[in-house]
Amino acid sequence: MAFNVAFLSTLLILSVVFSPGNALSLNYYDKTCPTAESIVTNTVKTATSRDKTVPAALLRMHFHDCFIRGCDGSILLNSKGNNKAEKDAPPNGSLHAFFVIDSAKKQIESVCPGVVSCADILAFAARDAVVLSGGPTWDVPKGRKDGRTSRASETTSLPAPTFNISQLQQNFRLRGLSMDDLAALLGAHTLGFAHCSSFESRIYPQNSDPTLNPTFADRLRSLCPVNHKAKNLGSANDPSPTTFDNTYYRLLLQQKSLFHSDQALLTNPKTKGLVYKFASSHKAFTEAFVHSIIKLSSITGGQEVRKDCRVVN
Known part of the structure; x- marks a missing residue:
């Protein structure tokens, strides 16, 4: 029910504020x-x-x-x-x-x-x-x-990092984004760091997620001890978290992704095929990413040019 409420809220927001007439x-x-x-x-x-x-x-x-x-x-x-x-x-x-x-x-x-x-x-x-x-x-x-x-x-x-493929597809479709865009844009997870709270549901209780490589899960548990209180614990998204490459997709095929939403790409024939394609070709990934991020960044909805980015005029 919570997801349905969020879905309806999102649909209302998108129908009211997005401005297809604001040409770039x-x-x-x-x-x-x-x-x-x-x-x-x-x-x-x-x-x-x-x-x-x-x-x-x-x-x-x-x-x-x-x-x-x-x-x-x-x-x-x-x-x-x-x-x-x-x-x-x-x-x-x-x-x-x-x-x-x-x-x-x-x-x-x-x-x-x-x-x-x-x-x-x-x-x-x-x-x-x-x-x-x-x-x-x-x-x-x-x-x-x-x-x-x-x-x-x-x-x-x-x-959300807990989304399944159906929820991801619906979430992206509301913004005019396809399954191709979904598979390419999630590749942005090749950069950065994730806090324990975003993937703890996959590692506790132990062996709770069969799609997670057991050795990798052990490593994540060592980084995120049960009942820890520290806010900054977590893991780099991949071994090269400051390099934009296709390592993310190769890790997916090894069942070493951090988020349930990442691993969900392998549960749909379309996105699974793209994971294999991007894992084997850095060029294919980067070309798809450019196409999809231009598409995403062309969704407009504003009304003014702020003088200060932190406050409205």
């Missing part, structure tokens, strides 16, 4: 702010040189932004008064690197005030994050607007 273009800022992308790139490079976890954080931030109200920068807004914003909801509790977007925005405002949206800056930063991690590049469609609404309660519509 590749040359949107050519005349109004031609240095915008280079400013963001340099900012992400500087931040990454000091903290190798920044790329994974920015990519995840972009995904979580786009899945709620479209790519409208609502993930960047601060809570205010009685309204708890998306960034302060449990699914986003581990997000960080907001300072990167703030820094880029401040620099861009000094040369092109009121022109470049925070949502576009985040889309640029996500692309740069992938490139700096050894992944592919792409031309980011531009012209997103920033949203004025951010509610923690709406983060229930994010795909």
Whole structure:
């Protein structure tokens, strides 16, 4: 029942706020702010040189932004008064690197005030994050607007690590994303770190998930002792968590994925075939990923260009 409520809530949000008429273009800022992308790139490079976890954080931030109200920068807004914003909801509790977007925005405002949206800056930063991690590049469609609404309660519509393939398919389909997109976009889990709380249900009680490699499960239990109280315990998503590669898919075939939602890709013939394809070809994965992230990041829903990414105008 809880999932059905979340589904209906998501459907209402998507039907009300997504704006298919807000067309994006590749040359949107050519005349109004031609240095915008280079400013963001340099900012992400500087931040990454000091903290190798920044790329994974920015990519995840972009995904979580786009899945709620479209790519409208609502993930960047601060809570205010009685309204708890998306960034302060449990699914986003581990997000960080907001300072990167703030820094880029401040620099861009000094040369092109009121022109470049925070949502576009985040889309640029996500692309740069992938490139700096050894992944592919792409031309980011531009012209997103920033949203004025951010509610923690709406983060229930994010795909959960416990989802089965049917729930994942439904969640992605609501955003116009296919099974191909699902298989490619989950490959973003090649970057980053996962906290114990996101996969403990697979390792406790012991042998509770037969799809998990027993030796790998033992390793995860050593990293996440039963009844631990530490908030920062967990595991890297794969052995190369700062490199954008296809290791994620090879681990799936070895039953060494962290999330139930990852392993669920092998329970559907379509996505299973794509896992095998991406595991055997880095090129096939990166090409599919670029296609799908452009599709995801082109979902729009904002209304303004914020002067400060943390507050509405």
